[in-house]
Amino acid sequence: MHSSRPALLTDHYELTMISAALRDGTADRTCVFEVFTRRLPAGRRYGVVAGTTRLVELLQDLRFDETEVAFLRDTGVVDEATATWLSTYRFSGDIDGYAEGELYFPGSPILTVTGTFAECVLLETLTLSVLNHDSAIAAAAARMVTAARGRTLIEMGSRRAHEEAAVAAARASYLAGFGFTSNLAAGARYGIPTAGTAAHAFTLLHDDEPAAFASQVAAQGRSTTLLVDTYDIAQGIRNAIAVAGPELRAVRIDSGDLAVLAQHSRELLDSLGATETKIIVSGDLDEYAIAALAAEPVDMYGAGTAVVTGSGAPTAGLVYKLVEVEGRSVVKRSERKATVGGRKTAVRRHKPSGTATEEIIVSQGTPDPQPNDRPLQRPYVSAGKPVRLPTLTESREHLRQCLISIPWEGLKLSAGDPTLPVTVVGA
Amino acid sequence: MHSSRPALLTDHYELTMISAALRDGTADRTCVFEVFTRRLPAGRRYGVVAGTTRLVELLQDLRFDETEVAFLRDTGVVDEATATWLSTYRFSGDIDGYAEGELYFPGSPILTVTGTFAECVLLETLTLSVLNHDSAIAAAAARMVTAARGRTLIEMGSRRAHEEAAVAAARASYLAGFGFTSNLAAGARYGIPTAGTAAHAFTLLHDDEPAAFASQVAAQGRSTTLLVDTYDIAQGIRNAIAVAGPELRAVRIDSGDLAVLAQHSRELLDSLGATETKIIVSGDLDEYAIAALAAEPVDMYGAGTAVVTGSGAPTAGLVYKLVEVEGRSVVKRSERKATVGGRKTAVRRHKPSGTATEEIIVSQGTPDPQPNDRPLQRPYVSAGKPVRLPTLTESREHLRQCLISIPWEGLKLSAGDPTLPVTVVGA
Structure with a gap:
C-alpha cells in the first residue's frame, strides 16, 4: 500500500x-x-x-x-x-x-x-x-500515557504533521501506549485501532444540532461519540441524550476550559440518567494539560498537535x-x-x-x-x-x-x- | 518516483x-x-x-x-x-x-x-x-534567508525529519530562498540543486586527514568542499590547502564557536594564499545564530535541525x-x-x-x-x-x-x- x-x-x-x-x-x-x-x-x-x-x-x-x-x-x-x-x-x-x-x-x-x-x-x-x-x-507520547494514568488516549494529530510523518507518528504513539489513532493509513498498514465520529462541520452542515445528532446515531448507532460543543455545550448534551438516549456511548468536548466543562458535563449527563456515557476531551492537549485533568471526570483524551510534534x-x-x-x-x-x-x-x-x-x-x-x-x-x-x-x-x-x-x-x-x-x- | x-x-x-x-x-x-x-x-x-x-x-x-x-x-x-x-x-x-x-x-x-x-x-x-x-x-526558512543577508543557505536537515517530510522540507526551504538542499529525492522530484561533499566519517575512514582530502580531491576536483574540523581545524586547513592548493573552492566547519573559527580560518586561508577559498559553516544554526554571524567572514550557511523542524x-x-x-x-x-x-x-x-x-x-x-x-x-x-x-x-x-x-x-x-x-x- x-x-x-x-x-x-x-x-x-x-x-x-x-x-x-x-x-x-x-x-x-x-x-x-x-x-x-x-x-x-x-x-x-x-x-x-x-x-x-x-x-x-x-x-x-x-x-x-x-x-x-x-x-x-x-x-x-x-x-x-x-x-x-x-x-x-x-x-x-x-x-x-x-x-x-x-x-x-x-x-x-x-x-x-x-x-x-x-x-x-x-x-x-x-x-x-x-x-x-x-x-x-514515542517519547512525547509515553509521557502523555503516564500523565493519563490509565485513561485511554487517542492520537488525532495527522493534520498537524506531514502526511506521511502522520502515519509514522500514529505508529509511534500506539507503541507508546495510546489506544487509538484517527489515521486510517496507520490502521491499514500497522493494524492499529482507528477511531473517529464527526467534526463540527457535520453539525454545521445540518439544519440544526438535533438533526445532525440524529443522522449520526442513525448511521453509527448509540455506540458513537457526539461532539457537543458546536453551539452551547449544555444544550448540546441535552440534545445528544434526547436523540440517542442515556445509552449514548460518549460525548466529546473540543474547546473551552476542559476541567470546568468536564465537571459540568458529568453532572448534567448524570442528571439526565446517562451515567454510563463517557466524556472525551480534546483540544491542544499535551502531557501537562492531561496531567492537570487527572482529578476531573474525563474518560478519554484526544491528543493532536503536541504528540505529532514531539511536545517541544x-x-x-x-x-x-x-x-x-x-x-x-x-x-x-x-x-x-x-x-x-x-x-x-x-x-x-x-x-x-x-x-x-x-x-x-x-x-x-x-x-x-x-x-x-x-x-x-x-x-x-x-x-x-x-x-x-x-x-x-x-x-x-x-x-x-x-x-x-x-x-x-x-x-x-x-x-x-x-x-x-x-x-x-x-x- | x-x-x-x-x-x-x-x-x-x-x-x-x-x-x-x-x-x-x-x-x-x-x-x-x-x-x-x-x-x-x-x-x-x-x-x-x-x-x-x-x-x-x-x-x-x-x-x-x-x-x-x-x-x-x-x-x-x-x-x-x-x-x-x-x-x-x-x-x-x-x-x-x-x-x-x-x-x-x-x-x-x-x-x-x-x-x-x-x-x-x-x-x-x-x-x-x-x-x-x-x-x-517555509516560514522558518524565510527568516533564515533574511538573516543570511544574501549569503547562500544549504538545507541539510533530512536526518532530523521523517524521511518523506524531509523531501517536502527541502522543497519549502528552496521556495523560501535557500540555494541548495542535501536531499537527493528533492533534487529528483523537484529539480532543486543538491549539494554535499563529505562527512567526518570519510576522514576517519582513512589513515590520516591528508589521505582523506587527497581522495576527495581526486574524486571531486578542487571545486569540492573539505571538512576541516575532524581533528584540529588549523591543521585541517593547512592539510586542505597542501592537498588541493589555493584553488580549493571551500572549507566547511561544523562545530565549535563558529564566529571565532570563521575569523581564524579566514586569516589562515589568506595567509596560505587561498584568498578565494570560501568558508561554509554548519552545526545547529537557526535564524538567530545566522544573524549573529553577519559580520564574520562566512560565505555559506548549512542549516539542518532548525529549518526542518520549523525553528520552534x-x-x-x-x-x-x-x-x-x-x-x-x-x-x-x-x-x-x-x-x-x-x-x-x-x-x-x-x-x-x-x-x-x-x-x-x-x-x-x-x-x-x-x-x-x-x-x-x-x-x-x-x-x-x-x-x-x-x-x-x-x-x-x-x-x-x-x-x-x-x-x-x-x-x-x-x-x-x-x-x-x-x-x-x-x-
Missing part, C-alpha cells in the same frame, strides 16, 4: 563519499557505525526507541533502479563506477540494536551497523530520519557515527572527552527487585556479568537478511515493562536529569 | 461523516470550506504559504482502489453505500487560494474548497497535513473550516467573536510606492477596489481539473517580491505582532 522508494531519501554527500572511497579502495574497509544521542531533549528523563522495525522494512526496498541511477549519474553526483556499484547495491552487513520500546539515555548505542564503509554509510540519512522522528514522537522536541537528536574501521576504534577529536570509539556492548543493571539502576556500556568488550543484567541489543539484520522482529503489540508491551522498571522519578513530567546513569567504559 | 497512495492519509471521522451524510441526504449540499489560521506562531510576523502545488498533485491521485475500499468496509469504517461511493470518488469541485510563496496573516483565507459536502470534507486532513507542514518550514514552530496551526452551506454562512458559535463565516475574498492593499499596508477580507462580497490592491486568490482546481500552476522557481521569486513589499519591521527576527493588519468584513 505504501510504495515510496527509499533509495534517494538520503543526503548527497553519502554518495560522493562512496564515489571517492570506491576510487581510492577504502570503500571495502569493514566499519562499525553506531546510532546514539549526546543528550536528551532539555529536561527529558528518558528516550524511547521507535522506528527500527519500520527502518528495517524500508531497507528491504533500498535498491537503485535505472531511473535513480541515471539521475545520480546525469547530475554528476556519482561517477560511472559508482553508478554501476549502486545498480547492484544490496546491504549485506549486520544491524543490531535496542528493541523498539526500549528506553535509552545519552550514549546508549541504540543501533549498530556493521559492514563495508560504502554499504553502511549509505544507510546514514534514512536511518536517522526514521529513528529521529519516530523516537521523538520534534526530533530526537540521534547521530550516526563511525566508531570502528577494520577493528580500530575511531573518534572525531573534538568529541574525545565525551565520546568513546569502538563497538559498544550495553546492558541494563537492576536490583534484585527488578528496579533498573544503571546502564553499562563497554567499548570493544563486554560488561562484567551481574545477576540482574539485561542485554539491550538484539539482531535486526544478519548478513543482509532481516531476522524475525517483534510485533508492534510486543514492542508496546516491552515499553510498558521498561517504564515500570525505572525508578519512579523517571516518570515525573518535570524537567530533570536522565533517570539512569550511563557508564561508558572505553576500550 | 514517489508513488505513495494518498487515499488513506486521512482521519477516520472524515469517512464516518460522509457515511452519515450520504444516508441522510446532506452529502450533496454545496459547501465552502476555508483554510486559515487564527494566530501565527508566537512572535512571528508573517506566515508563508507553501505546499499548495504539492497538495494539488496529491489530489490528482486521490482515488480509492479495491484494497482501500475493502479495508474501510471490512473494518466497519464505512457502510456498503459509502464503499460504493468511494470506489468512484473523484473531486469535481473548485479549489482557489493564495499563491505559493504568498505571505499570510491571521484570518487570511489561504485556500477555499468548493463542492459537495462529501467531496470537500474528504480533503480536510490531507490538505492540512500538507499545508501545515510545508508552510511551517513545527506546524502552522492552519484549520479547515466549513464556512458556507448552500450559500448560507455558518460558524461554530464559540468562535463567533473571532471568526466570520461565508466565502471570503481577499486583497492586499498597498501604498503607491508598493509598500503593503493591510489585507482586506470580505465575506460573501468583494472589497471596494483601490488603485493599488492586489487580489490574493487564484484558481488551483476548476471543476475537478487542475489549472496551470506556477513553477517552484516562480513561487520562490513571488515570495522574494512579497518580502520586499512589506514594511521593514516585518523582516525583524524579534518577536512582534503580525506585520500587516487584517480587516475582515462580515457578510
Whole structure:
C-alpha cells in the first residue's frame, strides 16, 4: 500500500563519499557505525526507541533502479563506477540494536551497523530520519500515557504533521501506549485501532444540532461519540441524550476550559440518567494539560498537535557515527572527552527487585556479568537478511515493562536529569 | 518516483461523516470550506504559504482502489453505500487560494474548497497535513534567508525529519530562498540543486586527514568542499590547502564557536594564499545564530535541525473550516467573536510606492477596489481539473517580491505582532 522508494531519501554527500572511497579502495574497509544521542531533549528523563522495525522494512526496498541511477549519474553526483556499484547495491552487513520500546539515555548505542564503509554509510540519512522522528514522537507520547494514568488516549494529530510523518507518528504513539489513532493509513498498514465520529462541520452542515445528532446515531448507532460543543455545550448534551438516549456511548468536548466543562458535563449527563456515557476531551492537549485533568471526570483524551510534534522536541537528536574501521576504534577529536570509539556492548543493571539502576556500556568488550543484567541489543539484520522482529503489540508491551522498571522519578513530567546513569567504559 | 497512495492519509471521522451524510441526504449540499489560521506562531510576523502545488498533485491521485475500499468496509469504517461511493470518488469541485510563496496573516483565507459536502470534507486532513507542514518550514526558512543577508543557505536537515517530510522540507526551504538542499529525492522530484561533499566519517575512514582530502580531491576536483574540523581545524586547513592548493573552492566547519573559527580560518586561508577559498559553516544554526554571524567572514550557511523542524514552530496551526452551506454562512458559535463565516475574498492593499499596508477580507462580497490592491486568490482546481500552476522557481521569486513589499519591521527576527493588519468584513 505504501510504495515510496527509499533509495534517494538520503543526503548527497553519502554518495560522493562512496564515489571517492570506491576510487581510492577504502570503500571495502569493514566499519562499525553506531546510532546514539549526546543528550536528551532539555529536561527529558528518558528516550524511547521507535522506528527500527519500520527502518528495517524500508531497507528491504533500498535498491537503485535505472531511473535513480541515471539521475545520480546525469547530475554528476556519482561517477560511472559508482553508478554501476549502486545498480547492484544490496546491504549485506549486520544491524543490531535496542528493541523498539526500549528506553535509552545519552550514549546508549541504540543501533549498530556493521559492514563495508560504502554499504553502511549509505544507510546514514534514512536511518536517522526514521529513528529521529519516530523516537521523538514515542517519547512525547509515553509521557502523555503516564500523565493519563490509565485513561485511554487517542492520537488525532495527522493534520498537524506531514502526511506521511502522520502515519509514522500514529505508529509511534500506539507503541507508546495510546489506544487509538484517527489515521486510517496507520490502521491499514500497522493494524492499529482507528477511531473517529464527526467534526463540527457535520453539525454545521445540518439544519440544526438535533438533526445532525440524529443522522449520526442513525448511521453509527448509540455506540458513537457526539461532539457537543458546536453551539452551547449544555444544550448540546441535552440534545445528544434526547436523540440517542442515556445509552449514548460518549460525548466529546473540543474547546473551552476542559476541567470546568468536564465537571459540568458529568453532572448534567448524570442528571439526565446517562451515567454510563463517557466524556472525551480534546483540544491542544499535551502531557501537562492531561496531567492537570487527572482529578476531573474525563474518560478519554484526544491528543493532536503536541504528540505529532514531539511536545517541544520534534526530533530526537540521534547521530550516526563511525566508531570502528577494520577493528580500530575511531573518534572525531573534538568529541574525545565525551565520546568513546569502538563497538559498544550495553546492558541494563537492576536490583534484585527488578528496579533498573544503571546502564553499562563497554567499548570493544563486554560488561562484567551481574545477576540482574539485561542485554539491550538484539539482531535486526544478519548478513543482509532481516531476522524475525517483534510485533508492534510486543514492542508496546516491552515499553510498558521498561517504564515500570525505572525508578519512579523517571516518570515525573518535570524537567530533570536522565533517570539512569550511563557508564561508558572505553576500550 | 514517489508513488505513495494518498487515499488513506486521512482521519477516520472524515469517512464516518460522509457515511452519515450520504444516508441522510446532506452529502450533496454545496459547501465552502476555508483554510486559515487564527494566530501565527508566537512572535512571528508573517506566515508563508507553501505546499499548495504539492497538495494539488496529491489530489490528482486521490482515488480509492479495491484494497482501500475493502479495508474501510471490512473494518466497519464505512457502510456498503459509502464503499460504493468511494470506489468512484473523484473531486469535481473548485479549489482557489493564495499563491505559493504568498505571505499570510491571521484570518487570511489561504485556500477555499468548493463542492459537495462529501467531496470537500474528504480533503480536510490531507490538505492540512500538507499545508501545515510545508508552510511551517517555509516560514522558518524565510527568516533564515533574511538573516543570511544574501549569503547562500544549504538545507541539510533530512536526518532530523521523517524521511518523506524531509523531501517536502527541502522543497519549502528552496521556495523560501535557500540555494541548495542535501536531499537527493528533492533534487529528483523537484529539480532543486543538491549539494554535499563529505562527512567526518570519510576522514576517519582513512589513515590520516591528508589521505582523506587527497581522495576527495581526486574524486571531486578542487571545486569540492573539505571538512576541516575532524581533528584540529588549523591543521585541517593547512592539510586542505597542501592537498588541493589555493584553488580549493571551500572549507566547511561544523562545530565549535563558529564566529571565532570563521575569523581564524579566514586569516589562515589568506595567509596560505587561498584568498578565494570560501568558508561554509554548519552545526545547529537557526535564524538567530545566522544573524549573529553577519559580520564574520562566512560565505555559506548549512542549516539542518532548525529549518526542518520549523525553528520552534513545527506546524502552522492552519484549520479547515466549513464556512458556507448552500450559500448560507455558518460558524461554530464559540468562535463567533473571532471568526466570520461565508466565502471570503481577499486583497492586499498597498501604498503607491508598493509598500503593503493591510489585507482586506470580505465575506460573501468583494472589497471596494483601490488603485493599488492586489487580489490574493487564484484558481488551483476548476471543476475537478487542475489549472496551470506556477513553477517552484516562480513561487520562490513571488515570495522574494512579497518580502520586499512589506514594511521593514516585518523582516525583524524579534518577536512582534503580525506585520500587516487584517480587516475582515462580515457578510
